[in-house]
Amino acid sequence: MVIRTFDKAPSTGPLMLKAVLPAIPVIGGLPGVRHAKGSVPDIVLERTGVRTDHAHLETYNEVCGFPRSDVLPATYPHMAAFGLHMSLMTDTAFPFAPMGLVHLRNTITQHRPIGVDETFDVSVRAADLRPFPKGSLVDIVTTVSIAGELVWEEITTLFSRHTGGGAETSPAPLAGVEAPDGVVHWKLGGDLGRRYGAVSGDRNPIHLYPLTAKAFGFPSNIAHGMWTLARSLSAIQNRLPAAFTVDAEFRKPILLPGTVVFGSRVVEDDLVFGVKGAKKPVTHLVGRVVPQA
Template sequence: MTTTRTFDKAPAGLPLMVKAALPALPVIGGLPGIKHEKGGLPRTVLRRTQVVTDLAHLERYNDVCGFARAETVPATYPHIAAHTLHLTLMTDTAFPFPPMGAVHLRNRITQYRPIGREEVYDLTLRADADEPHPKGRLISLVSEARIGGEIVWDETMTVLFRSRTGGDETTAPPLAGVEAPEGPVSWTLGGDLGRRYGAVSGDRNPIHLYPVTAKAFGFPRQIAHGMWTKARSLAALQNRLPDAYTVDVEFKKPILLPGTVRFGASTDGDVTTFGVRDARQGVPHLVGRITPA
């Protein structure tokens, strides 16, 4: 049976970040109430009602991600409103995987119509589609935004949780075989980008903040957020986006900060393919595709 939990405001982020870290600690991580239970995905729907856009916050988001001011919110913006719902779901001990160390591999957003800056919407989130991966399990976290019962936006985050119960993927990734276009546009990214985006997104994962905190998780220095890279790419294409579209991305090699990357895009009919590559070596960081919805 599906259980619905309803929130009339965003859950507080800091306690959830602490809760996310506890299962990774020796001894403490094995205690009742902290250790995650084994088993299937919880049949829980998290619902946040009457989401109102803080216009000052939206301006800060636009500034960090490169969007020009508009009367509607960027397609990536409702993801920010859903962030602490994601943490709430993944830190519940009924969720079978501890969240620290999870890897956001893919992201699909469909904007069925633009959401106005002053429109009020409801958000729901559920976990779905537990599938094998050579390094563990792929879990889909599905969010939907509705206005007056009409679905106006949805997102599927595909997250890898490392596990011994992995295997070959049973379905082909949406962007299998798609290459990131080479591009002439350079972006120079400062070392503080992760902190700046973390401040507006609420995602203050240590891997994005400072060299010392990133090194604790195996990175030579801090890395850019994948959802910043997706948002910055859409901002670069803002004048070409239709009102209704689906944008798929696959996150490749992390972007080390500070650094310089190149953005490129190509169009074939009504499909736009885009990508972000390392400016020196050409290694892809992100590949994406936009199709009409």
């Protein structure tokens, strides 16, 4: 195992450029650019002593709809980990070129709230490369600890489309779960991807402008999946327990600008939520919050 330690968040600008290179014909096949195949790298990326920038948190809350609080939103530690995610995915030992990946699912477990002034450590690794219809799935596993105590963890599941593939070896966390109907409409501006990209560091071209998104096969730029999840959790913030697991599945991209509808309902002890199109009943996101003891 190789452990790489960072004393600050990696700059995502150069990493985004590095992520694009493998998608360029000829250049993508060159040594030092071409990604290896066959397994996940035995690499762990770490940041220690991470402190929250209050101004950055304020901007994040504004973009995602969270109220001010003395604890972090459940999705916010993803911000501290994103640069490590990019460093891992752009490493040529990672089995897939980053620009071809689709963020399919996300699972976050908050074991306890993290105070805005607490210092924490972040660790990131890849795991569980497995078959999926028309391609493969791979997980990026993130953990956050405070003084050795695991307080937050995340599984980011990515889909790589390629020939071959096969049936998934285990059931999807939200198999059979459908997004509830809702009445709350969110009108999303065409600049949403740029606004969230500025605060998250995720400036993937598919989120920024119609022209850059069309270059990757989308009719317009699309909202970030992690924004949609964050905005959904902000809508039910006052109903979230202190400790919980939230599973989310991103089923269809949200084209910008546009209007979507948010809904939620209680199913036994769980809280199921979802985001659908306002004009067409297509499901963009479905999620479920399960309380933890």
